[in-house]
Amino acid sequence: MQDAIAGADTVVFAIWLDDMREMIPRVRPLLDGKVVIDPSNPIAFDETGRIVRSLPDGQSAGSVAAALLPGGAHYVKAFGTLAAEVLAANAKRTPQRAALFYATDDEIAAATVERLIRAAGFDAVKAGGLAAAGRIEAPGGDLHQFGFNGEVVDLDQARAAVGSAHP
Template structure:
């Protein structure tokens, strides 16, 4: 991360996107790099990550001030970054996070989870119940990696919109976490997606609300054939 406290220049981060070859990870990585952050797309297979990074780089060729996009195996992506975004499916989540954290690889880093534990049946999408209703994917990550700062954000942003042509998406990113400093990282990065800082939504336990709420947006999208998001009103000059 580079920032100068004597200026109003926004902080610039190097973000490892774990799950960077999937639609959500690729889209968020693209948005971050489009607005000056460097990204390292991570995958189990470095070759796959490098191919998607090349696709992002091509898309950024005409964007002035864009950050760099590279691809690497997950462990190498994490080592190269100070911020880690988890953009992975919930199935196998705990095992993956535990493996990523081996050897203290995530210690001292800000880890942003946008993982949504969802299930689907004939009635549509719905949220899974985690830890008897007293848990979430983000909280599970915090338990697995106590040496990292875990933040929940970007749960409710539609992947197709992220890869779209609009400069910014007309919605807000709600950020939850127990660390003010950790939340600030995600709040800063949210501006790459919406053109304004993310909204501080409270403590990490409120990921229990944000994660399954994505199922509501999926239902709205099906009904209205759109890519809906959340907009928070009443924040004045936000």
């Protein structure tokens, strides 16, 4: 893993948030100067198996992950707004491409993730800076697939939703 991170320009931590909390400190020095993409959501399961938030209201997985990174890392929250099977089924959708949201305060991270989102067959829509990360996380985010009642949105719908007030 360390060799892979050392040789990469961009790192995607496609792991549970709790695992990320353990892993990032172990590889932190290797992340300096890298674009770090975080698709995590603050989810856990209660005793009945129901999905619940693993963080207090007002705190996002994005804020937790970003705080673990070295100052020179380029952080972006992306690729976590659609369930994996929905992501696969909607890549390169026609006639209107599906939209994927991202959140970052970093221009380098934004340019990188927009290129990757387009290459994956989606339109990229910035939800805002790191403070907007919670909007694209589940449960509770209004710009997450579940915030749209499972609907996958196109570019126009996504742009309209970003402009609307968070409930």
